[in-house]
Amino acid sequence: MTENLKELAAEMKRRGIPPRYFAAQLRRGVPAEDIIAAWPIPTYLDRVGSRRSRRRLVAVVYGGWVLVAILSKLLTPPDSIFPVVPVAPLASTLGALILLSRRTFLSREVLAGDSGLDERLVQNRNLAFRTAFQIFAPVALVAWLLSAVTMQVQSGDQGMATAFVIYSGAGLLGTTLPAAIWAWREPDPVDPDAETA
Amino acid sequence: MSPSIWNRITVLRVERGLSRQQLAEALQINYQTVGYLERGDYNPSLELAFKISEFFGLPIEAIFARSPFAPMSSQLYRKEESA
Numbered sequence: 229m230t231e232n233l234k235e236l237a238a239e240m241k242r243r244g245i246p247p248r249y250f251a252a253q254l255r256r257g258v259p260a261e262d263i264i265a266a267w268p269i270p271t272y273l274d275r276v277g278s279r280r281s282r283r284r285l286v287a288v289v290y291g292g293w294v295l296v297a298i299l300s301k302l303l304t305p306p307d308s309i310f311p312v313v314p315v316a317p318l319a320s321t322l323g324a325l326i327l328l329s330r331r332t333f334l335s336r337e338v339l340a341g342d343s344g345l346d347e348r349l350v351q352n353r354n355l356a357f358r359t360a361f362q363i364f365a366p367v368a369l370v371a372w373l374l375s376a377v378t379m380q381v382q383s384g385d386q387g388m389a390t391a392f393v394i395y396s397g398a399g400l401l402g403t404t405l406p407a408a409i410w411a412w413r414e415p416d417p418v419d420p421d422a423e424t425a
Numbered sequence: 426m427s428p429s430i431w432n433r434i435t436v437l438r439v440e441r442g443l444s445r446q447q448l449a450e451a452l453q454i455n456y457q458t459v460g461y462l463e464r465g466d467y468n469p470s471l472e473l474a475f476k477i478s479e480f481f482g483l484p485i486e487a488i489f490a491r492s493p494f495a496p497m498s499s500q501l502y503r504k505e506e507s508a
Contacts, residue, residue, distance in 0.1 A: 246444075
């Protein structure tokens with residue numbers, strides 16, 4: 229009996245089931261197995277994190293990308309595009325991977341269909357995509373013009389290298405902006421078990 | 426910015442000894458949304474307002490109003506005094 233209780237307590241802790249919630253469900257007649265089954269084991273990536281940490285991560289990803297782009301451009305010899313070609317897409321992919329992880333951007337909410345969200349989350353998701361489009365559309369236009377001009381103005385492969393960096397940056401924005409906006413705006417998680425305001 | 430619609434969801438929830446999670450489950454919404462509703466940061470749709478009203482067993486106007494609510498205690502005492 230004691231052993232069973234210990235196992236149950238350990239399982240509740242592992243899954244993050246609040247004891248008060250567990251007791252309330254038991255009182256309602258829900259079997260313990262069903263309560264446990266309804267709480268999947270949270271992974272590290274499931275943790276949404278505070279808004280402050282999410283904002284910091286967004287800033288680090290975009291700021292880091294700019295830094296990598298500048299460095300790779302500075303290190304590129306005038307007659308070669310070698311450092312830019314592997315580094316820029318690699319940095320973009322890495323940035324996208326970080327921002328598309330659940331911890332940063334709540335990917336389930338951003339990419340979920342309407343049926344998986346409540347009405348507030350649907351509105352927030354739509355707003356994130358709308359804002360992302362409003363930002364991305366002019367950026368893409370400017371990036372296209374800038375890269376076209378750069379290829380004409382800069383000599384040799386330098387123009388191509390600069391255009392490559394610009395395209396990679398636009399690609400990173402296009403693929404991650406809704407996620408970043410969501411991560412930036414969603415407030416800190418509140419205590420779900422709080423009985424008082 | 427003050428809310429355009431005031432509500433008594435927090436009072437009613439606490440009065441019934443419910444957590445945000447439990448209320449969210451009953452209303453089939455995200456528990457963060459309960460926080461938003463309670464703080465007046467989000468105004469529910471008519472459908473959700475009806476769900477909340479049915480859940481608490483009260484008319485919508487007892488839960489939501491266009492102007493701030495008077496404290497329940499003062500309303501209760503006034504009622505008792507006039508009776």
